[in-house]
Amino acid sequence: MYLFINPIGSICYHAEQNILDLINGAKEDIRFRFIPLLNMNSVQDVMELNEKSQNNLAARNKLVTDIYHASLDFKAALFQGKKRGRRFLLNIQKQMEDSKNRYTDEIAIQAAMESGLDEEMFIHDRNSEFTAKSFMQDQKTAAEMNVEHHPTVVLFNVEGYDCGIAMDACKSYHVLQEIFAGEKPKDLVEKDCGCQSQMNSFLKSNRTPLKIQIDSNNY
Template sequence: MFEVYLFVNPACLKCLNSEREVTKVTEKLNCKVCLRFIPFISLGSINEANLLHIDSYQMTIDYKAALYQGGKKGRQFLQLIQELTLVKKRNYNDELAYHAALAVNLDLDMFKEDRLSSMVKENVSSDQKLVQEMGITNHDSLVMFDCNSSEHGVLVEKINNSQLKELFSDVINRNSFYNLKKLPNLRVL
């Protein structure tokens, strides 16, 4: 089993594309993969998002609230709100969040309650601690752990589609992070 963490900025179109690619690649693998999108909120990304009328922090809170109803639904919710704000250029607000929640079949009353809970805010804070612990400096970074054969993981910063496919292929075929072809932006953790 592999654990994959993709660190994303909810207000970043490149991150949305990476989320879609990582999802597509992991669904095609012949092994179990636990995929997690971790919102990475930096002051720079919040300032950029504010210029775009996108509230990165509220999007992150809402994504974490959606995750309470299942990981897959949460990821679908995140990608839909990104599509609506980044591609269709709609402002992020409560109405858009509720529309997205219904579109991915979330229980709307539960979603409304969860997005206001202190536990969701604590989860966001825990994610930011994870970002620091793993040494993440850029959104669009991927960390992968092989839970079966290694205590080590790999960090790939600013991942692109070809690197993603190569990384998964190498790890699965060789069952080791140490035998990976060295990518310039890859580090063994």
């Protein structure tokens, strides 16, 4: 399972907490990754959520810079262990939610200390070329999976599906509950993808997941 997130977003913060709770209670072992996402569509989504004009270049540049640096810091934290990395991610998101301030070095260092990271190693890694390349690889993964918005959850090996499926993480809680409990999801509705036979053939040979929406009558 992959969850594509905004590393400083409050919506993603709550989605991550919900998914971690589901994983902890799942019957089967679930391999999962939280992946920072930064592209034109994801930035536009955040601008609209914060009621910022799309023509406000200063606000857009600030947002892109904050997400980029927070993403690198999250990647650097992950180098010291997945659990510590996830704690770091939740920590910076909680600080951003509480303070409503710009992402800063002070927030990053405080989160690193509270997450049990080696501060010297973290500072080195957050500025390293390897960390930047790792972030770019994440963006390549998102592009391969055709993920453009966050939070998006992508799952593979789901009963009844021969390919991966992608869902809005905020709207899919009950569906994820069913999947993680080992049940076949009942209320997934495939979006119109054109010729379904050709699409299924394409999906089986590529990493692009099938787009899924949740039945709004039930949720």
